[in-house]
Amino acid sequence: MDTFAALAHGMAVAIQPVNLLYALIGVFLGTAVGVLPGIGPALTVALLLPVIYKLDPGGSLIMFAGIYYGGMYGGSTTAILINTPGESASMATALEGNKMAKAGRGGPALATSAIGSFVAGTIATIGLAFLAPWLVDFAVRFGPEDYFALMCVAFVTVSATFGDSPIRGLTSLFIGLTLGLVGIDKLTGQARLAFGVPELLDGVEVTTLAVGLFAVGEALYVASRRHHSEEKLEPVRGSLWMTKEDWKRSWKPWLRGTMFGFPIGALPAGGAEIPTFLSYSTEKRLTKYPEEFGKGAIEGVAGPEAANNASAAGTLVPLLTLGLPTSATAAMMLAGFQQYGLNPGPLLFAERPDLVWGLIASLFIANVMLLVLNLPLVGLWVRLLAIPQPWLYAGILVFATMGTIAAKPSVVELSMLAGFGVLGFLMRRFDFPIAPVVVGLILGPIAESQLRRALAISLGDPMTLLQSPISATLLGIALIALLAPFVLKGLGRFKANED
Amino acid sequence: MSRFFARLAGAAVALTLAAATPSFAQQLELKLMAPAAPGGGWDQTARSMQQALVASGVARSVQVTNVPGAGGSVGIAQFVNGAKGDGNQMMVNGFVMVGALAMNKSPVTLEQVTPIARLTEEIQVIVVPANSPIRNAQDLAAAVRADIAKVTFAGGSAGGVDHVMAALFAGAVGADAKKINYIPFSGGGESLAAILGGKVTAGISGLSEYEGQIKSGKLRAIGVTSEKRIPGSDIPTFREQGIDLVIANWRSVVAPPGITPEQKKTLSDAVEKMVKSDAWKEILKQKGWEDAYLGGDAFADFLKKETVRVTDVLKSVGLVKS
Numbered sequence: 172m173d174t175f176a177a178l179a180h181g182m183a184v185a186i187q188p189v190n191l192l193y194a195l196i197g198v199f200l201g202t203a204v205g206v207l208p209g210i211g212p213a214l215t216v217a218l219l220l221p222v223i224y225k226l227d228p229g230g231s232l233i234m235f236a237g238i239y240y241g242g243m244y245g246g247s248t249t250a251i252l253i254n255t256p257g258e259s260a261s262m263a264t265a266l267e268g269n270k271m272a273k274a275g276r277g278g279p280a281l282a283t284s285a286i287g288s289f290v291a292g293t294i295a296t297i298g299l300a301f302l303a304p305w306l307v308d309f310a311v312r313f314g315p316e317d318y319f320a321l322m323c324v325a326f327v328t329v330s331a332t333f334g335d336s337p338i339r340g341l342t343s344l345f346i347g348l349t350l351g352l353v354g355i356d357k358l359t360g361q362a363r364l365a366f367g368v369p370e371l372l373d374g375v376e377v378t379t380l381a382v383g384l385f386a387v388g389e390a391l392y393v394a395s396r397r398h399h400s401e402e403k404l405e406p407v408r409g410s411l412w413m414t415k416e417d418w419k420r421s422w423k424p425w426l427r428g429t430m431f432g433f434p435i436g437a438l439p440a441g442g443a444e445i446p447t448f449l450s451y452s453t454e455k456r457l458t459k460y461p462e463e464f465g466k467g468a469i470e471g472v473a474g475p476e477a478a479n480n481a482s483a484a485g486t487l488v489p490l491l492t493l494g495l496p497t498s499a500t501a502a503m504m505l506a507g508f509q510q511y512g513l514n515p516g517p518l519l520f521a522e523r524p525d526l527v528w529g530l531i532a533s534l535f536i537a538n539v540m541l542l543v544l545n546l547p548l549v550g551l552w553v554r555l556l557a558i559p560q561p562w563l564y565a566g567i568l569v570f571a572t573m574g575t576i577a578a579k580p581s582v583v584e585l586s587m588l589a590g591f592g593v594l595g596f597l598m599r600r601f602d603f604p605i606a607p608v609v610v611g612l613i614l615g616p617i618a619e620s621q622l623r624r625a626l627a628i629s630l631g632d633p634m635t636l637l638q639s640p641i642s643a644t645l646l647g648i649a650l651i652a653l654l655a656p657f658v659l660k661g662l663g664r665f666k667a668n669e670d
Numbered sequence: 671m672s673r674f675f676a677r678l679a680g681a682a683v684a685l686t687l688a689a690a691t692p693s694f695a696q697q698l699e700l701k702l703m704a705p706a707a708p709g710g711g712w713d714q715t716a717r718s719m720q721q722a723l724v725a726s727g728v729a730r731s732v733q734v735t736n737v738p739g740a741g742g743s744v745g746i747a748q749f750v751n752g753a754k755g756d757g758n759q760m761m762v763n764g765f766v767m768v769g770a771l772a773m774n775k776s777p778v779t780l781e782q783v784t785p786i787a788r789l790t791e792e793i794q795v796i797v798v799p800a801n802s803p804i805r806n807a808q809d810l811a812a813a814v815r816a817d818i819a820k821v822t823f824a825g826g827s828a829g830g831v832d833h834v835m836a837a838l839f840a841g842a843v844g845a846d847a848k849k850i851n852y853i854p855f856s857g858g859g860e861s862l863a864a865i866l867g868g869k870v871t872a873g874i875s876g877l878s879e880y881e882g883q884i885k886s887g888k889l890r891a892i893g894v895t896s897e898k899r900i901p902g903s904d905i906p907t908f909r910e911q912g913i914d915l916v917i918a919n920w921r922s923v924v925a926p927p928g929i930t931p932e933q934k935k936t937l938s939d940a941v942e943k944m945v946k947s948d949a950w951k952e953i954l955k956q957k958g959w960e961d962a963y964l965g966g967d968a969f970a971d972f973l974k975k976e977t978v979r980v981t982d983v984l985k986s987v988g989l990v991k992s
Binding site: 312439489630 | 735738740743773776819827828829851853856869870
């Protein structure tokens with residue numbers, strides 16, 4: 172009752188023409204900066220924050236929401252069109268999205284990503300409005316041992332997406348895990364594998380690795396194949412829009428992605444990557460078109476994109492109810508709040524309902540505005556692919572370099588980008604899957620530090636992993652997911668031939 | 671992108687102005703390095719300085735650059751080598767850099783920079799969950815003395831101010847600081863969740879970060895690290911409770927090595943003027959930072975003492991090998 176009234180009031184403010192204009196400008200700016208590879212929504216907001224400071228509180232929150240969603244969508248656009256994820260969370264999108272784009276289905280890929288983001292964002296924002304207090308109690312109960320168990324589930328399920336050869340997939344994964352060791356050990360403060368290079372002390376930046384492997388590696392690979400067989404790129408084949416079939420195949424992944432994204436995003440150390448990976452591997456298992464996965468399956472875009480957006484709304488749960496900024500983006504939002512001299516915290520909902528509901532209403536508006544701005548632009552974006560290959564890939568290299576430099580101005584960072592590019596090229600050349608490297612880099616360090624934290628708290632007793640009900644349940648799920656394929660294979664050996 | 675253009679514009683402005691005759695402060699063209707990523711404490715300090723310096727008319731323009739990496743080790747190396755003798759550059763730093771440089775065996779040290787002034791500090795607090803049997807600092811001290819390994823402290827990164835404070839607390843109550851069970855978390859968010867969830871015995875952080883939870887009764891503050899009680903606050907200091915623990919997360923600003931005494935004076939004067947401006951006071955109020963201005967030789971002295979104290983603590987907990 173109160174919730175509705177407050178939300179309605181927030182909406183009334185947000186749809187004033189001036190504020191709509193702010194939303195439009197915000198979405199536009201966010202998309203424009205967000206398409207730079209390596210620049211995700213958090214950095215986009217950070218770069219544009221000085222612009223927002225000049226506005227009144229209402230307008231600035233709205234523009235803020237616009238920039239945030241715009242930056243997120245910009246990251247997905249480059250992931251789909253030029254295989255260059257703007258941030259780690261849109262990596263899963265690049266896997267299928269770029270294959271779709273190459274097959275002339277870039278239009279539907281962009282559309283399902285935009286609409287999926289809208290659907291997930293809307294559902295998750297409603298969830299935020301109604302479930303936040305309850306959800307946060309659950310989230311706080313998650314201890315280090317439970318996070319470790321969640322990582323186990325992620326490792327097991329994601330390893331299913333490692334492609335045809337488990338050995339090659341595991342090799343890639345271990346490259347990623349090794350890269351994840353680089354830098355200062357979080358628990359003891361000692362440097363590992365840094366070789367005395369100060370820039371390496373903070374570890375390998377996920378976006379640098381992803382952009383290097385995906386974008387630079389691909390550019391090198393295409394260049395090397397140029398005289399062998401030119402890959403035919405079809406900018407557009409069939410409709411630019413989603414067909415009835417596309418809709419039918421997209422709506423369930425949208426909803427499932429939301430179910431992964433929102434709760435995991437609400438966990439203080441949940442993040443956006445795990446739900447996107449989980450969503451991707453779930454869609455791969457559930458799809459009726461397994462043969463299309465790896466060649467451009469629309470489910471593989473719809474699910475992760477929805478999960479990505481839903482987790483973003485999820486991170487607002489601990490931010491608004493506890494004052495916990497659990498992601499880089501949430502930390503930027505905190506900065507946004509602080510300009511009005513208030514710290515989000517348990518009292519925020521009670522003390523400043525106008526601001527909280529204003530923000531939530533702005534998120535709705537920004538979501539709508541994103542659709543309005545980007546759906547008509549899909550046709551224009553897709554034209555990018557009609558650019559002759561040498562130009563296109565030269566452009567990709569320039570943008571990849573610029574994005575990396577903007578995020579971290581250092582020679583070492585650029586050298587790493589180039590090095591990962593070569594690695595990406597070699598892995599493509601010799602048929603090793605690339606995604607597990609990034610998965611290893613992201614999940615490895617989290618799993619390690621959570622396990623060690625859990626053991627430090629329990630004074631070295633490993634039973635702590637089984638004593639927590641959440642952890643025990645998750646480990647059980649991981650075990651079942653690990654063993655089920657072998658058991659099923661044993662039961663129906665003849666079925667295996669069909670693969 | 672926009673920052674890139676801002677830099678271009680900044681460079682253009684600088685060029686035009688270099689041609690004009692510099693009179694005094696009005697013409698100051700400063701470059702301010704935040705040796706951290708956008709959004710963190712040092713970045714916010716740098717950007718607040720930028721705002722106050724320009725708003726109060728002390729400087730004509732201030733350009734903030736971010737050089738993130740390894741608790742400031744990357745930034746200070748670049749600053750010392752790249753800005754040597756440049757009287758128009760400054761760098762923000764603070765408590766965390768002292769520990770980071772020692773732990774990373776940085777070839778560049780804080781002895782090489784020219785100290786200008788300490789600007790702000792944040793008071794630290796130890797909290798326990800509302801349902802904890804620990805009611806005050808002496809209860810916690812008793813627990814630490816009984817079995818130090820069983821008392822888990824949650825806080826920020828290893829070697830940071832929270833970690834140093836846990837070790838100082840143990841030492842101050844007569845326990846072996848070497849054996850503290852300190853669990854580092856990345857960022858206040860994660861550690862707060864662990865404290866609220868009752869996963870650890872106590873949490874350490876800046877007071878402002880936990881203020882909301884303390885007010886709402888979810889966390890109990892058992893002591894703050896200021897010398898005297900904060901006016902209007904009902905949280906006792908550690909000193910009041912008979913434990914000698916005074917520490918603050920300070921932030922300061924320094925200039926490059928090799929600048930002339932005149933250049934140093936210009937910068938010191940500019941910072942002093944800024945600190946006294948209304949714009950700066952407004953920002954401090956907004957961000958909840960304590961004014962801890964300390965200029966000149968007093969600050970240089972303070973910096974030396976803190977370096978010794980922090981390095982000793984880090985050695986005692988085994989983070990720095992001597």
